[in-house]
Amino acid sequence: MLDADLNLLIALDALLADGSVVGAARRIGLSASAMSRTLTRLREATGDPLLVRAGRQMVLTPYAEAIRERTRNVVDEARAVLQPVRTELDLSTLRRTFTIRANDGFVEAFGSRLIAAATAAAPHVCLRFTPKLDKTSTHLRDGSADLEIGVLGEMGPEVRLQALFKDRFVGVVRAGHPLEVEGRVTAQRYVAFGHVVASRRGNSRGPVDEALAALGLERTIVAVVPSFPAALAVARTSDLIALVPASFLGIAAGHHEGVGRDGAYAFELPVATEKITVSQMWHPRLEVEPAHRWLRQLVLSVCRRQWPL
Missing domain, CATH: 3.40.190.10 (Periplasmic binding protein-like II)
Known part of the structure; x- marks a missing residue:
């Protein structure tokens, strides 16, 4: 067995994603005092403060910023390894909420058809649309969004991209x-x-x-x-x-x-x-995940039926 306590990775991921001891504690179901003690252990393990006070808020150190995405990927990979092997996706029993970042125009144009198609195939799935206030890959990287739909911006080279339709x-x-x-x-x-x-x-x-x-x-x-x-x-x-x-x-x-x-x-x-190309974008850690692949195909088919590429 390894000397390192790998449970610390879960706490580290929460702290780096939230940037707050209280928020991270809430995210993984710990008390604020327990998370504070865990932060102390993480500081000892890494040799870095990780979170430092700036006025009334806490901010990530440069080292914490540098390892944020790497930590998220490690945690996601570990969870995937420890999940039961599924050879087939059973949409009739799939219970999941997918978060899709899209502007109001997309939701009004395609939202009802997309929701109807998702509900017909997977009755226990919920599609949660959130507004796009900026063009950034942050939400895909930290896992707060499953898909981003819009015109490609500065998303980073690792983000996967699929064109949905041409608009004018x-x-x-x-x-x-x-x-x-x-x-x-x-x-x-x-x-x-x-x-x-x-x-x-x-x-x-x-x-x-x-x-x-x-x-x-x-x-x-x-x-x-x-x-x-x-x-x-x-x-x-x-x-x-x-x-x-x-x-x-x-x-x-x-x-x-x-x-x-x-x-x-x-x-x-x-x-x-x-003309402008509207695409769907996702993080590569979800590339082969069965439920996410189903979601991407659903979005593609709904958009292509209504609008050609």
Whole structure:
């Protein structure tokens, strides 16, 4: 038997993931005092403070930051080794909550179909959607998310990636808006009205503005809101133009002007912009895990049925 107490790895993983003695204790079901004693043992074992006080909070030392992902992978591997061998996945008895990071637009466009498909195959599975406030692999690395869905950002080379579908942006105005009455939206008429932009980070400019600038035109940004549903809500009750993904409106490829929903009118942009690739991303430790493979295939099939790649 090894001299090292491998139970310390479980506590170390919790401490590095939470960055708090109290939070780590809650995470693995220990008292705060027991976790504090365990932290002392970990400091003795590693020769590093691991957590140090910064004001009223605790922060990880550089060494703790460096071993955080490695510790998580070791713990996950150990748990996988000690789990019963399963040759087949029984979806009828699978009890699990999958956490999926996705923006509101994806949930509105695909959420109901994805939930229905999951429930039909695995009635005891729960899909928990959480918002994407940033593009980072942190949630995949620390295990707080099983899947991330969106446009690839700075996710790191180890993150696995699978393209789901190609999307494009369309303009949206309220029903009865002058642009709907006119029928065809030119670039000049497009910039004649105010615009509402959806951005989590508060950015107001993007590829559409670059394409307009090439024509010597510029749109007037009147408002910036945090999500596509919010942008659509503003456009539906004003004369402003919103810019939203076609998938959010359920507009299939090949459909153009006149397609709308809930009192809104959608039209193709008068300038050319590149399509965007929406992908699902996951950590490699879940690559061959049967339940996770099933989830990925489910997401892929639901998206591909509705939208082509």
